[in-house]
Amino acid sequence: MKNGSQKQGIHEGFWKKKSMSDMSRLEWEALCDGCGKCCLNKLENDETCEVHYTKIACRLLDNESCKCSQYAIRHQFVPECIVLTPKNIGEHAYWLPKTCAYYLIWKGKDLYAWHPLVSGTSNSVHEANVSVQNKTIAEFEVSEDEWEDYLWEEEV
Numbered sequence: 001m002k003n004g005s006q007k008q009g010i011h012e013g014f015w016k017k018k019s020m021s022d023m024s025r026l027e028w029e030a031l032c033d034g035c036g037k038c039c040l041n042k043l044e045n046d047e048t049c050e051v052h053y054t055k056i057a058c059r060l061l062d063n064e065s066c067k068c069s070q071y072a073i074r075h076q077f078v079p080e081c082i083v084l085t086p087k088n089i090g091e092h093a094y095w096l097p098k099t100c101a102y103y104l105i106w107k108g109k110d111l112y113a114w115h116p117l118v119s120g121t122s123n124s125v126h127e128a129n130v131s132v133q134n135k136t137i138a139e140f141e142v143s144e145d146e147w148e149d150y151l152w153e154e155e156v
C-alpha cells in the first residue's frame, strides 16, 4: 500500500529493513509519530533517575497539532531541546515514552498500527489517543515549583 510518506521517497517498511544508523535523514525524521509526548516537561529523581512526565508542555509545543511551532529554529528558543540520533538514543532511552517510535525500533520492536507510517495518515496517532492533543498546559501558565501538581496521569 502506498501512503503519503512513500510518495516522498520513503520506502515501505524501511524501519524493518534498515538499522537506525543506515536510515536517511528523511527516514529518520519520518519515524516520529507526532505524538508530542517527548515535548512534555519532566521531573527526574536525581538519585533513582525515575522520570515523571507532567502535563506542562514545552513553550514551543502546539497543543492542537502536537507539533513544535518552530522546529527548524527551535534551538534559538529552547537550546536544551535534545536532538535524538542513532548514536545517542541509548543514553536517552530511559526517559523516552514507551510508545515512541524511536524507542520501539531501538528495542527491536515494530511500530503500532496507529503509527502514521503504517496507517497512512498523521491523524491516526490522535484517534488512537496516544498523542497529547488538547491535554497540555502551557509552560508560562505554571511555575516550575508547581510542576509536581500537574503530573501526566496516563502511562507514557
Ligand code: SF4
Pocket: 031, 032, 033, 034, 035, 036, 037, 038, 039, 097, 099, 100, 101, 102
Ligand atoms: S515521543 Fe517519539 S514519536 Fe512521539 S513526538 Fe517524540 S520523538 Fe516523535
Ligand code: SF4
Pocket: 038, 039, 058, 059, 060, 061, 062, 067, 068, 069, 070, 071, 074, 075, 078, 081, 082
Ligand atoms: S523545542 Fe520543539 S521539539 Fe523541542 S521540546 Fe520544545 S516543542 Fe518539542
